[in-house]
Amino acid sequence: MASSSILLPGQPLPSNLTQPPLPQCGPGCYEFEGKILASIIGRPYRDGATVGVKGRDDGAAVPDVDAIVTGTVTRITAQQAHLNISTVNNRPVPESSEEFVGVVRIADIRLTERDKIKMGECFRLGDLVKARVLSLGDARSYYLSTAANELGVVSGTSEAGNPLIPASFQEMEDAITGRMERRKVAKPEGV
Amino acid sequence: MTTAFDRRRIPAPEDSYPPELSHSGIEAGPSNHAARSKSTKPIYLKAGLISQANGSGYIESGRVKIACSVYGPRPKQPPYSPQGTLNLEVKFAPFASHSRRAPLRDTEPAALSSLIHSHLLPALQLHLLPKSALDIQILVIESDSVPNVLSAALTVASMAVADAGIPMNGLGVGVMIDSEGSGDRNQSDIEVHDSGGTISMGVMPALGRISGIWMTGEMSLDQACSLIDTGVQASKSTHAILAQSLIARAAEQLSSSS
Amino acid sequence: MTVSEATASAQDMEVDSSSKAESSATAFKRLHPGPYLSKFLAKGYRPDGRKVTAWRDVKINKGSVSTADGSALVRLGDTTMVCGVKAEIAEPLATSPRSGYIVPNIDLPALCSPKFKPGPPADEAQTMSNWLFDLITSSRTVDPQSLCICPGKAVWALYIDVVCINYDGNAFDAAVLAVMAALGNTRLRSATYDDITAKVTCSDDFHSLALGRLPLSCSFGIFKSAYLLPDPSSFEAPLIHTTLTIALDEENRACLVRHEGLGGTDTKSGQDVLDEAWSIAEERVREIRRLLDDHPATNR
Numbered sequence: 087m088a089s090s091s092i093l094l095p096g097q098p099l100p101s102n103l104t105q106p107p108l109p110q111c112g113p114g115c116y117e118f119e120g121k122i123l124a125s126i127i128g129r130p131y132r133d134g135a136t137v138g139v140k141g142r143d144d145g146a147a148v149p150d151v152d153a154i155v156t157g158t159v160t161r162i163t164a165q166q167a168h169l170n171i172s173t174v175n176n177r178p179v180p181e182s183s184e185e186f187v188g189v190v191r192i193a194d195i196r197l198t199e200r201d202k203i204k205m206g207e208c209f210r211l212g213d214l215v216k217a218r219v220l221s222l223g224d225a226r227s228y229y230l231s232t233a234a235n236e237l238g239v240v241s242g243t244s245e246a247g248n249p250l251i252p253a254s255f256q257e258m259e260d261a262i263t264g265r266m267e268r269r270k271v272a273k274p275e276g277v
Numbered sequence: 278m279t280t281a282f283d284r285r286r287i288p289a290p291e292d293s294y295p296p297e298l299s300h301s302g303i304e305a306g307p308s309n310h311a312a313r314s315k316s317t318k319p320i321y322l323k324a325g326l327i328s329q330a331n332g333s334g335y336i337e338s339g340r341v342k343i344a345c346s347v348y349g350p351r352p353k354q355p356p357y358s359p360q361g362t363l364n365l366e367v368k369f370a371p372f373a374s375h376s377r378r379a380p381l382r383d384t385e386p387a388a389l390s391s392l393i394h395s396h397l398l399p400a401l402q403l404h405l406l407p408k409s410a411l412d413i414q415i416l417v418i419e420s421d422s423v424p425n426v427l428s429a430a431l432t433v434a435s436m437a438v439a440d441a442g443i444p445m446n447g448l449g450v451g452v453m454i455d456s457e458g459s460g461d462r463n464q465s466d467i468e469v470h471d472s473g474g475t476i477s478m479g480v481m482p483a484l485g486r487i488s489g490i491w492m493t494g495e496m497s498l499d500q501a502c503s504l505i506d507t508g509v510q511a512s513k514s515t516h517a518i519l520a521q522s523l524i525a526r527a528a529e530q531l532s533s534s535s
Numbered sequence: 536m537t538v539s540e541a542t543a544s545a546q547d548m549e550v551d552s553s554s555k556a557e558s559s560a561t562a563f564k565r566l567h568p569g570p571y572l573s574k575f576l577a578k579g580y581r582p583d584g585r586k587v588t589a590w591r592d593v594k595i596n597k598g599s600v601s602t603a604d605g606s607a608l609v610r611l612g613d614t615t616m617v618c619g620v621k622a623e624i625a626e627p628l629a630t631s632p633r634s635g636y637i638v639p640n641i642d643l644p645a646l647c648s649p650k651f652k653p654g655p656p657a658d659e660a661q662t663m664s665n666w667l668f669d670l671i672t673s674s675r676t677v678d679p680q681s682l683c684i685c686p687g688k689a690v691w692a693l694y695i696d697v698v699c700i701n702y703d704g705n706a707f708d709a710a711v712l713a714v715m716a717a718l719g720n721t722r723l724r725s726a727t728y729d730d731i732t733a734k735v736t737c738s739d740d741f742h743s744l745a746l747g748r749l750p751l752s753c754s755f756g757i758f759k760s761a762y763l764l765p766d767p768s769s770f771e772a773p774l775i776h777t778t779l780t781i782a783l784d785e786e787n788r789a790c791l792v793r794h795e796g797l798g799g800t801d802t803k804s805g806q807d808v809l810d811e812a813w814s815i816a817e818e819r820v821r822e823i824r825r826l827l828d829d830h831p832a833t834n835r
Contacts (some may be wrong), residue, residue, distance in 0.1 A: 092527050094520055095400075095439055096447025096483030116402065118446070118484065125402055125444040127527045141442045142530045148350045148409055156566060178565040180331050181649040186352045214566060222408055225357035285656045287668050289638045293625035293692040296724050296737040327701045328613040329648045329769065340601060344700050346646045366653050368644055371696040372603040372619025380640075380655075414646035414653070416700065418617055419600050 093124035093139055103132045114139030147177035149186055149219050149228050156240065157188055159213045166191045167209045169217065169230065187227040190217060194231040195270050196238075207256075208270040213242040216272050238272035283381060295376045320518050322433070324440040324526040332441025336433040341426055342419040345433040347441040350409035361406030365394045365413040367430065373417045389427060390415075396431050396479030396489030400449040401438065411443060424477045427491065428453040431479050432515060439523055447481040448523075449488055450515045452508045454478075456496050476504045480512035564770075572774055576762050583612065583768055590766045590819055593712070595826055597720045605721025605744075609713040612768065613703035615647075618695065618713035620721045624684065624735050625692040635682020636692035639667045641699070641710050648702035648769065663707055666791070667697070670711065670782060674790040675747040677718065685728030689735045693721075693744075704769040707780065711752040716827055718744055750790035751823050752782040753816035760800050763808060765815060779809070781816040785824070 093099065099115060099122045111117055114126045115138055124130065128141035149155055149171055157169030171179060171186040179186055193200055195208050209215065216237050217230035232238045235255070242250045242258065244267055250258035252274050257266045320338045327333035330346035353362050367386040369378045393415070403411070413434055420426045431451030438445060456473035474494025480487055487509070492501065564571045564582070575582050585591065591612030600606035603619035627634055643660040645653045656664070671677065682691035695717070697710045721744050724737035756767040756775030767775055777796030784790050798805030 092524050092531065094448060094483075094523055095445035096481060114444070116444075116446070123447070123483075125446065126442050127439055127523060129531060142527070148406070156562070172565050173562045176562045178561055180349055180351060181329075182348065182351045183650060183652055184352045184354070225355035225408075285661050286640050287638050287664050289694070290625035290636050290692050293623035293636075295621075295623050296726060297735070298724075298737055298739070326615075327647070328703060329701055330646075342600070344646065348645075348649050366645065368646070368653075370600075370617065370619060370642075370698045371640075371694060372600060372606065372621050374602055377621045377623060377694055380642075412645070414644065416644060416646045416698065418698075418700075419602050 091129055092127065093130055094127055095123075095125050097124050098122065099124060099130045099137055099139070103130055103137050107135065109135050109137040112136040112138030114141060147174035147179055149174050149179075149188070151219050151221060153219045154216065154237075155188060155219060155228075155230065156214060156216050157186075159209050159211050159215060160187075162205055162209060162211060164192075164205055167205060167215075168227065169215055171228070188217065188219070188230040189223065189227040190215070190230045190232055194220065194229070194233055197233045207268040209239065210242060210267075210269070213239045213269070216240050232270055232272075235273045236275075238270040240272050242269065286380065289379070293377075320432075320515060322436060322518055322522045324436055324523055330437070330441070332437045332439070332443070334433040334436035334440060336429050336436075338429045338432075339425065340419060340421045341417070341429045343426070343429050343433050344416045344418060345430070345437040346414050347411065347434075347437040347443065348414070349411040349441070350406045350443070351412060353408055353410040357408060359404070359407050361401075361403035362410040363394060363398060363401065363403060363413070364410055365390055365397065365415070365434070367393065367415045367417065369417045369420065373420050385423070389423065389430070392427060392489075392491055393430050393434060396427075396451070396491075397434055397438075397449055399479075399486070399488040400435060400445050400447060400481055402444040402446060405444050411438075413437065424453045424475045424491075424493070427451060427477045432519060436519055436523065440526065447483040447486070448516060448519055450480050450482060450512045450519060452478050452480060452512045452515065454504050454508045454511065456494065456500060456504065474501075476501065476508060478505065478508045478512070480509055480516075482509070482512050482516040485509075568770065569774055572758065572771060576758065581764070581768070582770055587762060588765060588815070591768075593823055593826055595712070595716050597716050603717075604723065605717045605719075607713050607716030607720060609709050609716060611705060611709040611712070611766070613701055614699075614705060614709045614769075615701040616697055616699055616706070616709040616713040618697045618710070618717040620717050621694045621696070622721070622723050623692045623694065624689055624726070627683070627687060627690040629687075631679075632687035633683045633690075634679035635690040637668075637671060637677055637679060637682075637695070638692060639671055639695040639697070639714065640664045641667055641697045641706070643699045643702060643706065647699040650769075651702070663710065666707060666793075667710060667714065670750055670752070670791050671695075671714070674750045674782075674784060676715070676749060677744060678747060681745045684726045684735055688733075689726070689728050691723065691726075702769055704772050705754050705766050708752045708754050708766065711750065711782065712823060712827070715749045715751065718746060719749070719827070748784040748788075748790065749824075749827075750782040750784050751820045751827075752780060752791065753812075753819050755779040755781075755812050755815075757796070757798075757800060757808070760797065763800065763812060765819070779812050781813060783816060783820045787817050787820070 116125050124139045126141045128139040130139050153174050155171045156173045157171040160170050161168035167190045169188040171188050217232045220229040220231050223229040244260040248260050248262040252271045253259040258269050323335045326335050327346045332347040334345050336343050367390045371378050415430050428451030435449035455475045474496040477491045479489040594610040596608040600619050604622045605620035609616045641663045645651045722741035725740040726737045756764045757777035780793040782791035
């Protein structure tokens with residue numbers, strides 16, 4: 087790949103990408119006085135009716151609607167569980183003294199039997215949880231959902247302080263004592 | 278004493294002052310060897326030196342040395358805002374100018390911070406960062422005059438933001454021109470006082486836009502307008518250096534990640 | 536092939552990691568820092584690609600800040616520190632009319648790490664400033680009496696400011712080295728006190744500081760009572776519960792020994808580990824001192 091094809095913010099996308107039918111602006115570019123300009127450093131591409139600029143992969147990740155996030159449970163009430171989000175789509179969020187906070191409300195924990203859910207049987211403090219972003223939420227937190235098989239508790243620590251292993255969709259097993267604990271378990275990848 | 282005793286730092290004498298020479302000539306500092314020439318000094322720019330930051334830049338422009346880091350986007354404290362928030366702080370190292378800048382007694386950075394903030398804002402696309410904040414930290418390691426610091430800081434901040442992969446309208450560049458129209462970017466405080474007036478500008482050369490103008494001193498309207506034209510021209514060479522060093526860094530990163 | 540092996544072990548981790556949610560090593564590093572570090576150490580490497588017992592490379596650049604009376608920029612791996620010395624004139628204390636002031640401060644600004652916030656020095660910076668002050672005064676690196684211009688009337692106040700530009704761990708070692716390099720590079724003007732005008736005037740004659748012992752510091756961490764890790768990075772530091780710092784002067788005399796946390800490892804007693812660290816420190820200090828002497832001031 088030639089380095090000449092790297093665009094900088096404010097540079098127009100090459101004309102061979104912007105030929106009619108006039109494309110839509112995807113990520114990394116914007117329209118300015120009838121031209122399509124790059125807004126980040128990266129290589130331009132065209133995907134059907136959309137053009138965009140692809141920057142480096144390790145750029146900062148911020149939670150966005152529909153993104154899959156992982157986070158640690160930091161606070162639990164009867165109605166919701168609070169997570170500190172640490173990765174977005176498998177990319178770490180920028181390190182900071184402030185945390186991106188997400189909330190899983192009780193109705194968003196699972197798809198079935200929503201009326202019978204008890205928070206204490208789904209999450210415990212310190213659990214690592216995988217969830218999908220529903221919306222940007224309120225001023226403090228993003229609203230998250232674990233209502234899918236592959237979402238929920240990924241790893242955690244038992245009451246005895248040992249690692250937990252997924253046993254079923256509702257239970258995890260203490261790796262040493264074998265004691266069962268109830269969780270909203272995420273289906274392990276590759277099973 | 279107006280300031281309370283600072284318990285967070287090693288105790289210093291209540292009052293101290295820089296050495297006074299028996300003859301005039303403040304500029305004869307210990308490591309100031311080469312006499313400054315009137316011609317434009319080369320600019321050195323390097324992106325990504327601060328590995329802890331999400332994006333960073335370093336600039337040497339004459340006798341101004343500035344490091345800048347960008348952290349974010351970070352979660353923003355309530356209240357909710359649909360737009361991203363820009364936090365920008367300028368800090369001088371205590372040894373960055375002729376007389377020592379004692380911590381807590383230095384009031385210049387606040388004014389500079391807000392100037393750079395306003396000059397940089399038009400270059401950013403903060404509407405794409407809801408509920409988030411962007412923290413830009415600027416450290417002046419060595420300085421001469423305020424207009425020079427302003428223009429160099431603006432260029433390096435723009436570089437750090439681009440390096441962090443934050444969406445921008447275009448790269449911003451800072452320029453400084455004095456009323457002689459020489460476009461000399463590197464003057465000492467004394468020279469700045471001698472000249473009739475100076476204009477510092479933020480320019481986005483790729484878009485042909487100006488993002489801020491700060492004038493000091495006195496000059497006629499016609500003179501000011503022609504200086505602005507000179508500045509826009511001068512910004513192109515800085516822009517070229519900025520673009521070159523950003524592309525060099527991007528080429529490394531994009532080839533290693535693909 | 537340090538780096539490629541390190542990357543390879545990072546990839547191993549993805550496969551045999553018990554939590555299968557993370558497909559990328561960077562996410563695993565963020566979510567499970569402890570196990571991430573353990574896996575690297577088990578293979579004989581540190582996450583930044585060096586061998587378990589290796590130090591990071593040191594670069595010293597003296598005299599690059601023209602507004603300071605002495606300066607040095609030090610890089611220890613990615614950790615970057617600038618030290619600038621500024622000499623100003625002050626009135627001595629009545630209790631010690633011949634003593635100048637030595638005011639060392641370490642600043643860890645919000646610029647250098649995502650962990651720090653803007654504002655006054657936080658605990659870590661305050662602690663390090665105090666350590667540095669103790670180290671310089673107790674080893675008499677600069678004799679306060681040598682800063683006297685006129686007893687009871689005027690003395691030099693030597694402000695030694697260290698600013699961190701990039702904080703990748705082990706800031707204290709880097710700061711001490713930057714201070715020693717900057718002091719060696721510092722030139723004071725010849726100053727005379729005029730009794731009639733009660734003012735100090737300076738000439739264009741410069742002289743170097745009279746320096747005493749120049750201690751250099753070596754820091755270690757002990758991870759999980761199993762590994763003695765020299766020169767911990769910012770990723771490793773929060774995972775390390777025992778830290779050990781040894782500062783030695785030109786003749787390998789100790790100027791500072793600090794041990795915090797549980798000593799010893801699973802296989803060695805605290806005494807043995809300290810001895811081991813001491814001999815590693817002696818060798819390291821010899822190396823850095825050679826670099827320090829090798830680098831005459833750049834004329835800028």
